[in-house]
Amino acid sequence: MLPDPLLHLVELLARLPGVGEKTAQRFALHLVAERSGTARALGEALAQLGERVKSCARCGNIAEVDSAGQAVCGVCRDSRRDGSLLCVVAKVQDLLAIERSGAMRGRYFVLGRLLSPLDGIGPDELPLERLFTRLKEDGVREVIVATPSTEGGVATALLLARELTTRGVSVSRIASGVPHGGDLEFADQITLGRAIEGRRVLDSR
């Protein structure tokens, strides 16, 4: 019922994460109907995207391409960062979330994926060699594994702990527990179990 160019647009929009065909159709119809030129502006921004933004060659973070065609992100360029401390995350969004917290003074490494045997992602599918090279080049002494508290995230953290400690790197894992401001009454039992397991001595001095 929709004309071909619109069907094509719907199909492309449906490739966005979490967007099904109905939502994609809603987006497409909105873009046709609105008159402020969003469709055209979005078209131009997307056409230039590949040339202007790339994954950082060092860590996988988002980086703007410089005049020499190189893409190194702001975190990797920041000379005040502690190069001996590396935080391993699953995806760029996690890196951004940690940066917002302001709690990380080292640099990052984005895995891009987690172990997931059901999806055919084993250790060989993780960019471990690139990580090892990075550790050597930067003289990394401590790695903080900030993968999510999911099955794949935990399995990946264990794999990294095994691989990295044999290379003389100290490996830690971010704490799991009750979120700040969270009500214990509504916390699930696994979270509560982890919060108790990971308890720390209160220093009253």
Next chain:
Amino acid sequence: MLPDPLLHLVELLARLPGVGEKTAQRFALHLVAERSGTARALGEALAQLGERVKSCARCGNIAEVDSAGQAVCGVCRDSRRDGSLLCVVAKVQDLLAIERSGAMRGRYFVLGRLLSPLDGIGPDELPLERLFTRLKEDGVREVIVATPSTEGGVATALLLARELTTRGVSVSRIASGVPHGGDLEFADQITLGRAIEGRRVLDSR
């Protein structure tokens, strides 16, 4: 923290209906990271959108622009349609939903908006003159008002009924009641009230 071209893209994506900044950022990061060329294809599709797809000049439905630069939709071009029967809807999505039902043998008129005094949309902001012209040109004898069962939809339907009956057109409203397959136990009281109010005699002949 994100490079400027990406921030610009996030801002544009956040203009899509129902998309906030977080979702827009998720879309943008996905488009940067994926390698199948979706960003470029989407960019091209959007750049051409304005020239290839427009609102139908007659009814407001989505229409492909023909070689002469005219946009008349498939429903308006379909000569088997009953031109004396016109269905008035709020938006293109509603037209598409009714078309999928296959129950409409006439043509359509998309209002584009509903009465909403709080948003400053009064009768003068509705395309009534265009609707009256359409009625005269096509010799419309019956109008089915298929605006939603919301406050604005009902108010618009009443306005149309008043304006159109004085012009000698028979005006009806789509039925409101329990959806097909819907369990009465879970229907809200307004829906149930309307279903009883709108009851029809069962012809047992």
